[in-house]
Amino acid sequence: MPVLHSIIHKIDKKPDGSPAILHVSSGELVESEARDDLIQQLNESYNAKTGKAWGFFHAESGAHPFSGWLGKYLAGTKDFTEFSNVAVEHLTRLMEESNLSIGGNAIFCHYLQGMTDYLVIALVQETEAVTMTDGLTLMTIRRLDLDHIHLAARINLSEWKSNPKSRQYISFIKGKNGRRASEYFRDFIGCQEGVDGPGETRTLLKAFSDFVESEDLGEESAREKTNTLVSYAMAQAKLGEPVTLDELSEVLDDDQPKAFANFIRDKEYGLSASLPPDKKTLNKFRRFTGRIDGLSISFEQHLLGSKVEFDEVGCTLTLRSLPTQLTDQLKRAAA
Template identity: 45%
Template sequence: MPIINSIVHRIDKSSSDQPATLAAADEALSASPALDEMLASLKDSYHAKTKAWGYFADAATAHTLGAALARHLEGDTADEQTFVAFTRQAAESLKTLVDDHLPVGGHLLFAHTRQGDAEHLTLALLHHREGYAIDASLGVVPVRQLNLGQLTLAARVDLTQMQAGTSRQYVSYNKDRGGKKLAEGFRDWLGCEEGVDASSETRTLLKAFSDYVESEDLPEAQSREKTDALIDYANGQARSGEPITLDQLSELVDEQQPKAFYDYIRNQDYGLSPEIPPDKRTLQQFRRFTGRASGVSISFDSHLLGDSIEYDAQQDRLIIKKVPGQLRDQIKQRRE
């Protein structure tokens, strides 16, 4: 992940009743293995968080990050002094959000990186935690280190997609810490509009997949194999911060008919976008319930519980509202 430019500014806030102040850096960070490793760890931590996805609104005010970034991209983005000036302006405007919603400040990191053919801008307000280390004399000493697991404010912009103008989900930002008001304030500071609900889109995709498997009347082993392929691919995309691409997923689900699942989704009109940001929490909840006893074998996707399948706890029984076609035909034949 080559680093084009990176910098750290400091937003100081000693207490809730003291206004935040900015200690801005005058130059970008020098390249080093430590910087590379820190950014790689930050990337992993960020992609593990719950995020919203969207795009910069055309009507965003001049003080938003989106507007400032658009102006920055009109010039030489690789120029160090241009990058320093852009990030300093952004850090200055973020002080108000810190004042309104956070008890303390932190170190504000900006990193412009390249990964393959795509360029990204990552920003994060970093905090420290107290820890311990062993010194050269084998003694225990206190140390302060960056707490990359605590990302109060963090965002990532796909600069390549932003400039192409063909996507409504090139901005992602974390929203699982600090409450609703902080998340909304951060979104407004970014100048971002939510383009797609990752949780809802992921749930719809999983529902479409279950419907597809059911329509194909697949054997249990083959159904489980396809489910594993979907979950492995989706989790891999989530770890790398990349969207689920429907045509690529369709190829993985059925190598013999690589367009079958894609065509099924389009023909059934689920309203899914060609690219879906994966929601890790939703994916973690998608699994199969399986049980066998007294000659009865039952297996179904967990999200069907409470929908087409109900569990009566008092009677200890399952109620199947929609019987699979293959099973229904076998029962009818037996009764004739």
């Protein structure tokens, strides 16, 4: 993950309403192992965060100037330090207006992952840590708290440049303490929510369940494909990358690499060619299976409580919305 440019500015702001004080860095972080480790940890922490949203830029305006500054930097009319300086000044002004915000270290980093350019911006707090000195004594130090990042955004610069009509080239952390706590940071980026990650993931999993049912797959094959889908989507989430339907379709079936993708398109589920995977939704998508005396039962975990109800005391299952093919067979047998 080559780091192209990176810089850290510091904003001092207390929650007591006192003015924010901006400390602008004199230049970029120099190339070093410490810098690369910092950016690597920042990205790992960001990727691991749940509750992220995906979106795109508002049209450039006085209220949303960030995309214009970023465009000038990418065009070469501003260098990275100039771009970060004007951006962090804007962030400080917005922070002043927010009674819920406190200061922090504003990290800007332009890096390359594979063939894709990214810009990540995060406001990172500091915390105390204890270290051992060479003289075997303990010393308290201040460190960047990369484990608890609450305000951050990542922009896929390559997608923004190549596909400006995309609605998911920006991802950002949605505040756990409510929208207002992170709204000023989203305004700073000039981002509007464009794709519902959890909703898209649920639709993908619904399409997969329908696909498995339509293919009339055996228990073992269905379980294997379910594990393959979840593993692939989780791996993409860990990398901060979207799930690509064509690639997922190939992963699911080497012999028929287009089968699942064609099924989704033919049935018009309304999914984009790529979508941001939501880890919480994926974690609920596990398959329960069992077989005894000619009875075989298999269903996804997310159906528990809706189409499948389990009575723990009586050890019974109640099934709803049975497949038409099965109900037709039962009606014929009952007749």
